[in-house]
C-alpha cells in the first residue's frame with residue numbers, strides 16, 4: 001500500500017490547476033489521469049472566454065499548455081484510472097488496477113461523461129462509427145459526419161470538423177437552438193454544414209463502404225441519411241461512479257472537514273467552463289495547503 005497526503009482524481013483543467021498550486025506549496029500530490037491530460041477541453045474548437053488569449057486559443061492547445069505547465073513545476077501524472085475511492089475511518093483508500101493507496105485528502109476532478117443515444121439500437125458492427133467526444137474523430141478527413149444535438153457542443157463540434165475537411169449534418173429533433181448566438185451565426189456562414197430541425201434518428205443500419213445509414217423522421221416525412229460517422233452531443237452528466245457509497249454517505253462531513261473536495265465540471269451543473277474549473281482547483285488547493293498539518297505529515301512517507 002502506498003501512502004500520500006493528497007490525491008487528485010482527473011487531470012483536466014480543474015485537476016491540473018489544483019496540482020500546480022499544491023506542488024508549488026511543496027507537497028507532491030498524486031495525480032491520476034485515465035485518458036489524456038486536459039480532459040474535455042480538448043473537445044473545444046476555439047476558447048474565446050479564457051482570459052489571457054485575446055484572439056482565442058484552440059482547446060487542444062490550451063490543454064497542452066496546462067499539461068506542460070504542470071510538468072514544468074514538477075507535477076507527476078500517474079496514467080491510471082482510479083477504480084474506486086473509499087473511506088476507511090481515518091483515511092481514504094484509492095484503488096487502480098495496479099495499486100492501492102492510502103490518502104489523507106482527496107480532490108475529485110473527474111468531470112462529466114456524455115449522455116448516450118439510448119433511443120436507438122446501435123448494431124455492434126457500427127460501434128466504431130458512433131462517437132460522443134469530438135477528439136475521437138480528429139484524424140477523420142473528407143467524411144460525412146452527422147451530429148445529433150442542439151447545444152453549444154453540437155455546433156462547436158460541427159465547426160471543428162468542417163475545419164478538418166469534413167462535411168457535417170446537424171440534426172435537432174425540435175427547433176429550439178440551445179447554443180450561443182455567435183456559434184449559430186458561424187455555423188450558418190460555414191461551408192459544408194447542413195442543419196436540419198425537427199429531425200429525429202429512429203434507427204441505425206450499416207451502409208455502403210463501412211458507413212452507416214440513419215433512418216430519421218423529419219417533420220412528417222421519412223428521411224434516410226448516408227454518413228460515415230455519427231456523433232452524439234446530447235448533454236453530459238457528472239462522472240461520479242468512482243466514489244463509493246460510503247464516501248457518498250459521508251461526503252458532507254468529509255467536505256466540512258477539508259478532507260474531500262469536488263471541483264470543476266463534476267459539480268458545476270450548467271456552469272461548465274474552464275475558468276470556473278481552474279478557479280475551483282486553485283481554491284481547493286489553497287484550502288488544502290492551509291489545512292495541511294501534523295496529521296498530513298504522517299502520510300508523506302511512501303511505502304509498499
Ligand SMILES: Cc1cc2nc3c(=O)[nH]c(=O)nc-3n(C[C@H](O)[C@H](O)[C@H](O)COP(=O)(O)OP(=O)(O)OC[C@H]3O[C@@H](n4cnc5c(N)ncnc54)[C@H](O)[C@@H]3O)c2cc1C
Pocket residue numbers: 009010011012013014015032033034035036037038039040041042043044045046047048049050080081082083109110111112152153156157239242263264265266272273274275277
Ligand atoms: C465542445 C466544447 C467546447 C467547450 N468550449 C469551452 C470554451 O470555449 N470555454 C470554456 O471555458 N470551456 C469550454 N468548454 C468546457 C470545458 O472543456 C470544461 O469546463 C473543462 O474541461 C472542465 O474541466 P474539469 O477538469 O472539471 O473536467 P474535464 O475536463 O472533464 O476533466 C476530467 C478529467 O478526469 C479524468 N478522469 C475521469 N474519471 C477518472 C478516473 N476514475 N480516474 C482517472 N481519471 C479520471 C478524465 O479522463 C478527464 O481528463 C467546452 C466543452 C466542450 C465539450
